[in-house]
Amino acid sequence: MSIFPAHAGGVEIPVGVALAQPVSVLPRGPGLWYEPKYDGLRMIMFRGEEAVDCQARSGRIITPSWPDLAAAGAALDPGTVLDGEAVVWRDGALDFAAAQARRASSPSRALALSRRLPAQYAVFDVLAHPRYGDVRSRPYSERRRMMLELVEPLGHPIRPVPATDDPDVALHWYESLRAISVEGLVIKRASSAYRGDHRIWQKMRHSEPRDLQVVGYTGTPRRPQALVVELPPGGRLALTQRLSPVLASQAAARLREAPAGVPARTPDGVLYTTARGITVESLAGTTRHQVVTVTRVR
Template identity: 35%
Template sequence: MGENGRRLVPPISPMTARTVDVPPRAPGLAYEAKWDGYRVLLFARPDAPHLQSRRGNDLGPGFPDILRAAAELGEEAVFDGELVVIEEGAVNFAALQSRAQRTGRRAEAAAAAHPAHFIAFDLLQLDDELTMTRPYRERRALLEEIFTRRDLQSPWALCPMTTDPDRASEWLDPAWGAVGVEGMVVKGLGQPYRPGERGWRKLRARATADAVVGAVTGPVTSPDALLLGRYDAEGELLMVAQSAPVTNVLRRELGPLLTPAGPDHPWTDVQFRSGWGTRDILAHRCVVPELVVEFEADVAFDAGRWRHPVQARRIRAELAPEDVPHFPAGPAD
């Protein structure tokens, strides 16, 4: 963590969360909506506004609108939050990703076409006070005071928070994924902010869906992972998800049912990347697209495809490929 006198200096490692499977319920907990965007730290300073990614990179050149808002806030502060682009009532991750790659005039044009929002959920510094040592309840109160005092409007937004676990559980409904809320983050009301520490807890909304096995990694007779597809309205098979390594039980069940495909398979000459945003090419073997599987996934879904690896759960022998929802149906299909 950088510090110049009492002024925080980027880059700073944000406090992070570990994944849990069940929402914790106990006195003294706060629940925040988890948004599907870029985790960022925003340094609101009239002389040197700065937008830092989770990994410490400078995102400012791609988001001049956010830098202007930070410079014009009227007071000096360092915020933790989520950067999103919201269009037609939902987060548009592709537009956000595209904006991050632009600079100069192209960045200004993208800002006009696809305005970004900064969703604030924590406060690391206010004027000359390092607020990180304060408990979360006090940091949240200060954050709310700033929003009220400055009457902050777009591109500023305050992250929803509740101390009611039942209300927070609504954010785990996959329907919220359609608008960009992918779960919740759980914080202790008495917790200080500790940069770099995994001291919070997070849960992602999850849902099940069906798709056709179009290719595999590893041997066809004992696949390691699955490349899953759905047909579009024109009958073209399009990839929608890549699975995590399948269980040994499912691997043994899949092997006898998969048939290596011939050269006429639509994915024969297609290159798939090993992960969203990576450049590594995945080595895959095409199979006859006749087997349907059910998988479990989070709600990070964009342009017809799940961004994160999914968990293949079982073979749907009772379903034919034509029974699977057409591309680009998503988490709520």
């Protein structure tokens, strides 16, 4: 449950997040801006009148897993709503597995993990401004100026994501920042409004993942071992590789929210329990010959 009223800064909770369409070649042209794509977990941060709440891409409230970021967000003016990535840096590079561990933590473990794996909130957009209210209809260039005005004075751990309108600088970022686990680039048009649940941006990644729908699992709901997913095109079924402890914990949390399933078998005869309403991300290329590597649970 959220501790917030139904809206903050004129933006209702939960809010649909803007998405990006994959591209294989860097777009160029007037009015385009480029941002590094950090390897983290999408987060909307709401600063209400009395407290801060954090929302995942799925719409779930995840504040208890990120007490350090929620505490830092108290420095924002009430009525601020930001969009960004919760990331964890380790040895000078982004550590997605550590961010996953933070997300999968129970409230009782969250505070200890926040000391061992401190997070940073990498902000790339603003949805509501304390003086102007809901600003999603305003152009990206204007929203970015507002975001910098709100975020730059704060300092660590809430920091703005860099941006450039120079494609050559962007390509340099794409090539050089891979060493610190920056996934690639996000490309945005200066004149574009923020449209939740629409692919209004573009993204160029070193390894493009795909989202797959889960139809079942092996093991138990509390300890799933692998997932059964639908592969495009045609929706043929495939069994994922064995889940890591972190991914298994995340899948178990989602299975607790899903309706009870029934026994079924894959075309290869593997017994599983049906489940619906869960999406996972897999690495591109790993779905050939029905070999699927899950990288995150949505």
